[in-house]
Amino acid sequence: MVSKIIIVVFHILLCLEFRLTKGQSWIKAGYWFSGSEFPVSNINSALFTHLICAFAPVNSTSYQLSPSASDEKHFSNFTNTVKQKNPSVTTLLSIGGGNERYSTFSSMVSSSSYRKSFIDSSIKLARLYGFQGLDLCWVSANTSTDMSNMGVLFQEWKGAIDLESRNSSRTPLILTAAVQYSPNLDSASFPIDSIQQYLNWVHLMAYDFYMPTWSNFTGAQAALYDPSSTTNADYGIGTWINGGLSADKIVLSLPFYGYAWTLVNPANNSIGAPATGPAITEEGDMSFKEIKDYISRYGAKVMYNATYVVNYCSIGTSWIGFDDVEVVKIKVSYAKERNLLGYFVWQVPYDDNWLLSQAAAGQEDNKNGQNNRRVLVIILTTTAAVILLLGILIYYCCIRFKMLKSSKGKLFLL
Numbered sequence: 001m002v003s004k005i006i007i008v009v010f011h012i013l014l015c016l017e018f019r020l021t022k023g024q025s026w027i028k029a030g031y032w033f034s035g036s037e038f039p040v041s042n043i044n045s046a047l048f049t050h051l052i053c054a055f056a057p058v059n060s061t062s063y064q065l066s067p068s069a070s071d072e073k074h075f076s077n078f079t080n081t082v083k084q085k086n087p088s089v090t091t092l093l094s095i096g097g098g099n100e101r102y103s104t105f106s107s108m109v110s111s112s113s114y115r116k117s118f119i120d121s122s123i124k125l126a127r128l129y130g131f132q133g134l135d136l137c138w139v140s141a142n143t144s145t146d147m148s149n150m151g152v153l154f155q156e157w158k159g160a161i162d163l164e165s166r167n168s169s170r171t172p173l174i175l176t177a178a179v180q181y182s183p184n185l186d187s188a189s190f191p192i193d194s195i196q197q198y199l200n201w202v203h204l205m206a207y208d209f210y211m212p213t214w215s216n217f218t219g220a221q222a223a224l225y226d227p228s229s230t231t232n233a234d235y236g237i238g239t240w241i242n243g244g245l246s247a248d249k250i251v252l253s254l255p256f257y258g259y260a261w262t263l264v265n266p267a268n269n270s271i272g273a274p275a276t277g278p279a280i281t282e283e284g285d286m287s288f289k290e291i292k293d294y295i296s297r298y299g300a301k302v303m304y305n306a307t308y309v310v311n312y313c314s315i316g317t318s319w320i321g322f323d324d325v326e327v328v329k330i331k332v333s334y335a336k337e338r339n340l341l342g343y344f345v346w347q348v349p350y351d352d353n354w355l356l357s358q359a360a361a362g363q364e365d366n367k368n369g370q371n372n373r374r375v376l377v378i379i380l381t382t383t384a385a386v387i388l389l390l391g392i393l394i395y396y397c398c399i400r401f402k403m404l405k406s407s408k409g410k411l412f413l414l
């Protein structure tokens with residue numbers, strides 16, 4: 001009876017431990033974009049669990065990945081280089097990106113032989129250069145046909161990855177995609193079921209909500225919340241989850257850049273103030289490093305708005321909205337509270353002396369809590385195992401003792 005109870009308790013504890021230790025742990029990912037010309041060897045890999053090399057282009061007739069000669073030089077050495085500072089960092093190769101032609105991808109996903117050509121070449125290239133995963137960044141998918149074909153692509157891609165893994169006895173490549181902040185676009189919806197089933201996770205891009213090139217009002221370009229509209233990260237994440245994607249497949253964006261607007265009236269410098277277009281740079285986009293330099297040059301005061309979760313400042317007629325250290329910390333805490341899988345940075349070279357990367361990586365409170373819980377569970381299960389063994393030992397001793405006694409009795413009777 002006692003041993004039965006011990007066995008039951010032991011099982012419960014074992015299941016608990018399994019639940020806590022299974023699955024992918026907290027992801028701190030960062031994109032490196034070859035166009036940034038930031039030396040890969042300068043990346044502080046210790047601040048990341050995953051580094052994503054972007055972007056491999058796709059040939060518009062063969063549908064194979066076709067990096068240029070200069071990209072090839074970067075890609076082939078990326079994994080070796082970033083692992084020097086952090087041997088346990090995982091690397092992914094990202095395919096596509098904002099400059100990729102819409103027609104190439106739309107056509108590639110539409111035909112089984114084009115998809116096969118794309119898939120086979122992606123796996124081959126990843127293995128050739130030592131990447132541990134592949135990331136699809138097709139930001140222009142915009143029809144329901146694109147979306148359902150994308151779902152088929154993910155299914156076939158995952159199948160090919162598993163087959164290659166079995167064939168080569170190597171760990172399967174990780175498969176991810178960059179997706180819009182909400183699964184529902186004006187004209188189409190992302191293939192959530194296929195994403196849930198075949199991808200390891202998605203990089204949820206909750207930024208570029210407002211840009212000075214098309215919005216004549218200052219705006220929180222990467223708002224976490226917005227009480228007066230659905231254009232915000234929190235709403236988008238809720239929509240993905242309601243649509244069937246589990247929270248632990250979502251990796252939330254941290255934009256390491258912002259936008260500068262030209263104000264109509266320097267005195268009207270709140271969020272939503274009238275503006276006439278970009279300021280400071282041609283399209284108003286500025287890396288965090290450029291923004292920090294600008295702020296310290298002009299001694300601007302940085303404001304924080306908790307309604308949207310955004311920082312901003314204004315200098316004369318220039319108004320800059322961006323994510324500073326406090327926003328990064330709040331977004332990382334948010335991701336943990338909602339049980340998301342982690343965060344990703346666009347892009348690593350935009351940081352200023354690792355300020356934001358460190359702020360993001362340092363938000364460990366919850367994770368430490370989880371680790372403590374894990375340690376506690378391991379101690380409990382070990383204790384239970386010892387008690388169980390003792391129980392079994394005592395139980396068998398008793399039986400043997402009884403048997404001995406009864407056999408002795410029989411002996412005496414004989």
Ligand SMILES: *[C@@H]1O[C@H](CO)[C@@H](O)[C@H](O)[C@H]1NC(C)=O
Binds near residue numbers: 060066
């Ligand atoms: C794309 O592939 C085709 C067929 O393999 C080849 O002829 C062409 O040169 C490639 N284009 C580029 C830009 O690499």
Ligand SMILES: *[C@@H]1O[C@H](CO)[C@@H](O)[C@H](O)[C@H]1NC(C)=O
Binds near residue numbers: 041073080081
């Ligand atoms: C590859 O990276 C290593 C380590 O950073 C460096 O020493 C080497 O010169 C690189 N090779 C090429 C071809 O860039």
Ligand SMILES: *[C@@H]1O[C@H](CO)[C@@H](O)[C@H](O)[C@H]1NC(C)=O
Binds near residue numbers: 102140141143187
């Ligand atoms: C989808 O995007 C492409 C390229 O941006 C564009 O040419 C096409 O008209 C768009 N289609 C729809 C339905 O919006």
Ligand SMILES: *[C@@H]1O[C@H](CO)[C@@H](O)[C@H](O)[C@H]1NC(C)=O
Binds near residue numbers: 160163164167
């Ligand atoms: C796996 O191995 C089989 C038999 O060697 C081969 O026919 C097949 O092409 C391989 N598939 C992949 C995806 O490598």
Ligand SMILES: *[C@@H]1O[C@H](CO)[C@@H](O)[C@H](O)[C@H]1NC(C)=O
Binds near residue numbers: 265268273274
């Ligand atoms: C700022 O601009 C908005 C929108 O045009 C306007 O409603 C508001 O009254 C202005 N505020 C100030 C202080 O000028």
Ligand SMILES: *[C@@H]1O[C@H](CO)[C@@H](O)[C@H](O)[C@H]1NC(C)=O
Binds near residue numbers: 275
């Ligand atoms: C924004 O304001 C500028 C200057 O007033 C004007 O030329 C432009 O047409 C406006 N753009 C939009 C999208 O309203």
Ligand SMILES: *[C@@H]1O[C@H](CO)[C@@H](O)[C@H](O)[C@H]1NC(C)=O
Binds near residue numbers: 270304306
């Ligand atoms: C954030 O900005 C909006 C727009 O100016 C304003 O209505 C709101 O009160 C601000 N929120 C906080 C907490 O200051």
